[in-house]
Amino acid sequence: xxxxxxxxxxxxxxxxxxxxxxxxxxxxxxxxxxxxxxxxxxxxxxxxxxxxxxxxxxxxxxxxxxxxxxxxxxxxxxxxxxxxxxxxxxxxxxxxxxxxxxxxxxxxxxxxxxxxxxxxxxxxxxxxxxxxxxxxxxxxxxxxxxxxxxxxxxxxxxxxxxxxxxxxxxxxxxxxxxxxxxxxxxxxxxxxxxxxxxxxxxxxxxxxxxxxxxxxxxxxxxxxxxxxxxxxxxxxxxxxxxxxxxxxxxxxxxxxxxxxxxxxxxxxxxxxxxxxxxxxxxxxxxxxxxxxxxxxxxxxxxxxxxxxxxxxxxxxxxxxxxxxxxxxxxxxxxxxxxxxxxxxxxxx
Numbered sequence: 495x496x497x498x499x500x501x502x503x504x505x506x507x508x509x510x511x512x513x514x515x516x517x518x519x520x521x522x523x524x525x526x527x528x529x530x531x532x533x534x535x536x537x538x539x540x541x542x543x544x545x546x547x548x549x550x551x552x553x554x555x556x557x558x559x560x561x562x563x564x565x566x567x568x569x570x571x572x573x574x575x576x577x578x579x580x581x582x583x584x585x586x587x588x589x590x591x592x593x594x595x596x597x598x599x600x601x602x603x604x605x606x607x608x609x610x611x612x613x614x615x616x617x618x619x620x621x622x623x624x625x626x627x628x629x630x631x632x633x634x635x636x637x638x639x640x641x642x643x644x645x646x647x648x649x650x651x652x653x654x655x656x657x658x659x660x661x662x663x664x665x666x667x668x669x670x671x672x673x674x675x676x677x678x679x680x681x682x683x684x685x686x687x688x689x690x691x692x693x694x695x696x697x698x699x700x701x702x703x704x705x706x707x708x709x710x711x712x713x714x715x716x717x718x719x720x721x722x723x724x725x726x727x728x729x730x731x732x733x734x735x736x737x738x739x740x741x742x743x744x745x746x747x748x749x750x751x752x753x754x755x756x757x758x759x760x761x762x763x764x765x766x767x768x769x770x771x772x773x774x775x776x777x778x779x780x781x782x783x784x785x786x787x788x789x790x791x792x793x794x795x796x797x798x799x800x801x802x803x804x805x806x807x808x809x810x811x812x813x814x815x816x817x818x819x820x821x822x823x824x825x826x827x828x829x830x831x832x833x834x835x836x837x838x839x840x841x842x
Contacts, residue, residue, distance in 0.1 A: 498522050579605060585613060585820040589727075592825050596796050600824055603800050607807035612734050612816040620752055622813045626764045629706040639700040640679045647685075654685045658694035659746055671748040680748060695757070702759040710763040715832045718783045718790075722836055725792035727799040730831050731806070732821040733769065733787045762786050772809050776802065789817075790831055799825055 505516040576594060579601035586604075588597060604611070632640070647655060662668050671677060683696050722728065754761050769784045776782040776791075781802050783790040789806060793799040803824070810817060823829045828837040 576601070582608075583611075583613075583819060586822045586824060587826075589823075589825040589827065591827060592796070596825070600796075600800050600803070603804045603807075604824075607804065607811065610807040610810040610815070610817050611819045613819050621768075621815050624764075624768045624813065626754065626760065628701075628758075628760060630704045631706060632704050634678070636678050637704075640704060642680055642682050642697075642700065645682045645684055645697075651685050654692040655683065655694065656746060658685075658692070659749070662694075666752060668749040668751050671750055677748055696755055698755075698757045698759070702757075705759045708760040708763040710767045712762060712766055713783070713785055715785070715834070718785055719832060719834060719836055721780070721783055722790070722792050724794060725837075726827065727793050727796050728823075728826050728829055728831075728836065729791040729799055729803055730821075730823045730826075730829055731789040731791070731803075732818045733765070733789065733810075734816040734818050772813070772815070773806065776805065782806065785832055788832060796825055 499522050501520050501522055502517055503520055505518060507516070576598050579598070583601060583604050588600070592600070630636075630640075659668070663670075679701065681696050681698055681701055683694055686693050686695050754765075766784070766786050769786070769789070770777065773782060773784055773789070777784060781791060781793060781798070783792075791799060791802045791806060793802060807817070809815075828835065830836075
């Protein structure tokens with residue numbers, strides 16, 4: 495940026511007992527867009543303005559040490575760091591037995607690893623370096639059962655489909671297929687109802703029947719829960735799904751998933767393999783259990799629990815593996831995990 499001249503602009507500092515008028519000189523810069531400026535203490539002193547903080551919580555403006563007037567502070571705004579952090583992570587569940595100091599140390603670690611969490615309707619993105627490939631028992635061209643048309647839908651069902659499709663579009667979980675793109679396999683979507691609420695589901699039955707099974711072992715739940723013996727603090731975190739691509743079909747057109755949809759075969763086996771690889775260090779050291787999407791951290795002290803949480807979250811951010819904050823439980827002595835109520839003593 496280059497200077498194109500100077501300008502003198504009057505500045506008035508108002509007060510009911512008299513105003514202070516300044517006439518500073520500004521340098522005008524080419525292509526500069528400035529919405530505000532600061533008058534530093536050196537500049538103020540040049541104009542004979544001295545600001546003192548008194549013990550009575552007010553600011554005195556003087557010229558040549560002669561008192562002119564005082565700007566009293568009628569209300570002091572204090573920010574409680576614990577309250578501020580709790581507002582950031584209010585979707586998570588925290589143990590009610592934690593002291594203020596313990597909760598603050600935990601929340602600071604969560605703030606440090608904020609990019610690892612999915613909060614609200616934030617886009618999930620795609621997990622890096624862990625794409626899944628499905629191998630089918632068929633040769634091209636794909637059989638008719640893998641190229642299915644959209645299911646007929648009534649007016650109410652269409653409205654619900656449109657609502658859900660727009661929601662996942664906003665979350666960047668699907669994308670619209672272009673008219674010039676070749677689509678070999680399509681699976682139709684349908685609406686199901688549970689407890690008065692609609693859910694968007696996809697019919698993967700034909701695709702799953704033609705898919706070669708991945709035999710990667712899934713941990714046995716009883717064996718996994720036995721590892722929590724003697725744990726005094728337990729934290730559960732749930733991973734968000736986000737690594738598979740598939741094709742969905744409805745009356746609105748054809749869409750491609752950018753994240754793994756629920757119900758696809760081999761999805762659980764692939765996710766288990768991925769999480770076992772990412773968190774291998776913690777699993778071998780014996781302070782965490784990974785069961786597909788669920789991560790359980792256990793420790794005899796809260797300090798250890800916080801340290802392990804930090805280590806887990808620091809593994810998630812580089813590969814864009816997101817943790818669902820609203821499904822997290824931090825620093826608990828007892829919680830529901832893997833379908834059982836667990837503590838450091840028993841699981842039921």
